[in-house]
Amino acid sequence: xxxxELISQRAAGGRLIGLLLVAAPVFLVVALILxxxxxAVFDTLTVEGPSGPRFSLDAYRFFFSDEFSLRNLWMxxxxxxxxxxxxxxxxxxxxxxxxxxxxxxxxxxxxxxxFPLFVPSILLAYALIRTLGPNGSVDILLNAVGxxxxxxxxxxxxxxxxxxxxxxxxxxxxxxLAGLSNVSRASIDAAxxxxxxxxxxxxxxxxxRIRGTLLVAASxxxxxxFSAFTLPYLLGPAVPEMMGPFMRRTIIEVDDPIxxxxxxxxxxLICAIFALFYVRSVxxxxxxxxx
Amino acid sequence: xxxRQFFRSTIAAxxxxxxxxxxxxxxxxxxxxxxxxxxxxxxxxxxxxPAYEKANPEYTLNVVSARNNIAPIVERTLAALGxxxxxxxxxxxENDPNLPKGAIEKGLWVDFSKAGLANYDKLNxxxxxxxxxxxxxxxxxxxxxxxxKLSPENAPKTWAELVAxxxxxxxxxxxxxxxxxxxxxxxxRRAIHEANGRDPSLFRIDNYVAGESDAMLAKxxxxxxxxxxxxxGPGSYTGDNMQSIQLLAQGxxxxxxxxxxxxxxxxNKGVLPETTGFxxxxxxxxxxxxxxxxxxxxxxxxxxxxxxxxLVLSPEVQTKVVTEIGAFPAISWDHLPKDLAAKYAAMQPxxxxxxxxxxxxxxxxxxxxxxxxxxVTR
Numbered sequence: 001x002x003x004x005e006l007i008s009q010r011a012a013g014g015r016l017i018g019l020l021l022v023a024a025p026v027f028l029v030v031a032l033i034l035x036x037x038x039x040a041v042f043d044t045l046t047v048e049g050p051s052g053p054r055f056s057l058d059a060y061r062f063f064f065s066d067e068f069s070l071r072n073l074w075m076x077x078x079x080x081x082x083x084x085x086x087x088x089x090x091x092x093x094x095x096x097x098x099x100x101x102x103x104x105x106x107x108x109x110x111x112x113x114x115f116p117l118f119v120p121s122i123l124l125a126y127a128l129i130r131t132l133g134p135n136g137s138v139d140i141l142l143n144a145v146g147x148x149x150x151x152x153x154x155x156x157x158x159x160x161x162x163x164x165x166x167x168x169x170x171x172x173x174x175x176x177l178a179g180l181s182n183v184s185r186a187s188i189d190a191a192x193x194x195x196x197x198x199x200x201x202x203x204x205x206x207x208x209r210i211r212g213t214l215l216v217a218a219s220x221x222x223x224x225x226f227s228a229f230t231l232p233y234l235l236g237p238a239v240p241e242m243m244g245p246f247m248r249r250t251i252i253e254v255d256d257p258i259x260x261x262x263x264x265x266x267x268x269l270i271c272a273i274f275a276l277f278y279v280r281s282v283x284x285x286x287x288x289x290x291x
Numbered sequence: 292x293x294x295r296q297f298f299r300s301t302i303a304a305x306x307x308x309x310x311x312x313x314x315x316x317x318x319x320x321x322x323x324x325x326x327x328x329x330x331x332x333x334x335x336x337x338x339x340x341p342a343y344e345k346a347n348p349e350y351t352l353n354v355v356s357a358r359n360n361i362a363p364i365v366e367r368t369l370a371a372l373g374x375x376x377x378x379x380x381x382x383x384x385e386n387d388p389n390l391p392k393g394a395i396e397k398g399l400w401v402d403f404s405k406a407g408l409a410n411y412d413k414l415n416x417x418x419x420x421x422x423x424x425x426x427x428x429x430x431x432x433x434x435x436x437x438x439x440k441l442s443p444e445n446a447p448k449t450w451a452e453l454v455a456x457x458x459x460x461x462x463x464x465x466x467x468x469x470x471x472x473x474x475x476x477x478x479x480r481r482a483i484h485e486a487n488g489r490d491p492s493l494f495r496i497d498n499y500v501a502g503e504s505d506a507m508l509a510k511x512x513x514x515x516x517x518x519x520x521x522x523x524g525p526g527s528y529t530g531d532n533m534q535s536i537q538l539l540a541q542g543x544x545x546x547x548x549x550x551x552x553x554x555x556x557x558x559n560k561g562v563l564p565e566t567t568g569f570x571x572x573x574x575x576x577x578x579x580x581x582x583x584x585x586x587x588x589x590x591x592x593x594x595x596x597x598x599x600x601x602l603v604l605s606p607e608v609q610t611k612v613v614t615e616i617g618a619f620p621a622i623s624w625d626h627l628p629k630d631l632a633a634k635y636a637a638m639q640p641x642x643x644x645x646x647x648x649x650x651x652x653x654x655x656x657x658x659x660x661x662x663x664x665x666x667v668t669r
Contacts, residue, residue, distance in 0.1 A: 239660060
């Protein structure tokens, strides 16, 4: 056997092992995610006729003509948008500080900002009721200094918004921080030397470099917000419901699996748009790196 | 000890520990299957087990948690009926003897009315649904209120009085959404009873008819829409049973519907203050229910198990049912200490209406969310 043959054989063996290694996760994704999703989509697109299932858009027609369902979807979109904007506005300054400050305080601030990562959302929900809820600690403090009570966000859409922003802070911050590490100090110093002020540095040097990262952070956060359950369930109003609690109630309480699946497919399609942003952004980064 | 020796001895120790489970049923062991949560398991382990083993030192109680997976164990017991096999089950703490269908006819369950239990006559008749189940702890939805804001003599006693009180005190009442727990769920069901002549017999597990039944429910929803503007928020319905208790504890509202055992437990733990009062509607009570023990006739230690069932109904253990798990006793309050009976006098059920599940749950959840919940929003 020649040397070349031996190498090619070894490469073929390597390919086989490689394929075997990815086979397990691919199988899991297909069996546990793609296949059930396909079944769910199929169920929502068919009705049981006398001669087996036949194609029908009835489930979607109901969803998109049902004011109650649409109101829940709209509420979810609104909450997700508000949360994402708030998260980016909140995380960018913290990330900039952590990236460019030389202060010894940064370690503590980073630890504080990542703290929500370790708090289960059910604990957070009850803690928020006790602090921001009616007659909670914030009200008691305000009362102590002679100020009127706050209108409590508890059981209004602002309840889940506050909870979800707190809950998603660490993830967003970590992504934005990772993006900022691509901005070299040298380029900022160069801009400063050329007379750029702080705002110009942010607008013309930093933001263009991390635009992709912000998009990725937003996509990630939105995907999580659409599937949020615990915080909207415990802190939100009875109506409109966010899609997470709405889907749960539709399948468990109302016992209407087809509508629950329709709600899931609609939610999934909206999330898919943001997933597409993310995938495109990753692909672009790969291309840039390979060239 | 080298590593191999250590490994061997560990295996041996593990095998030893696994042995009792693998061994055949012990003739002196009584197997108790618990459906309830950890508070019920603790109650059996810490209260009933020591009391029973002290009185019957030749037996030991083996308390097993079956959680929500009791059906296969019942099936196993039924399969062993008429054979020599020991089902290794002596008693279920909470089980519906009507399931599986036909089990009673096949003679699977002991008929307690004929079993000659010394404490059987002490049972409160309202707790008894079947003689094949032995009730021992109950819970029911009651109204909990802050006695510093509402004196007990003014506490509402009928639905009409409750509505009048709500209208006079807007924002002082709330309940949780019916999908998030039974205290709000049974409040909604009480309104449905109210709108249908306060006749619970109209609602049965097998008589839901789409359209017709929905019209009956809609009448109840109309009553709830009428009071919605006077609820906390208005229209801010809490997210579970506990949140209602918390709002009452924080002094935000004056009255909420609660599960009696949860609320008594909250008072015992100091979550709710001692100044919390309880009241039950006397024109028709809120729904609730009792946990029924069942004993299979083919239990390995039938005689000893009947002694156990009798002990659970004894005034001593029934007193602990109230003080330890905050549940209702199944025996009449006359047999319990007078001070305890006086303390919970307002909660004592004169009747315990039930509301069926099945299709009714879906219709109530969907109907309430589509009509009552959006009626007023903050």
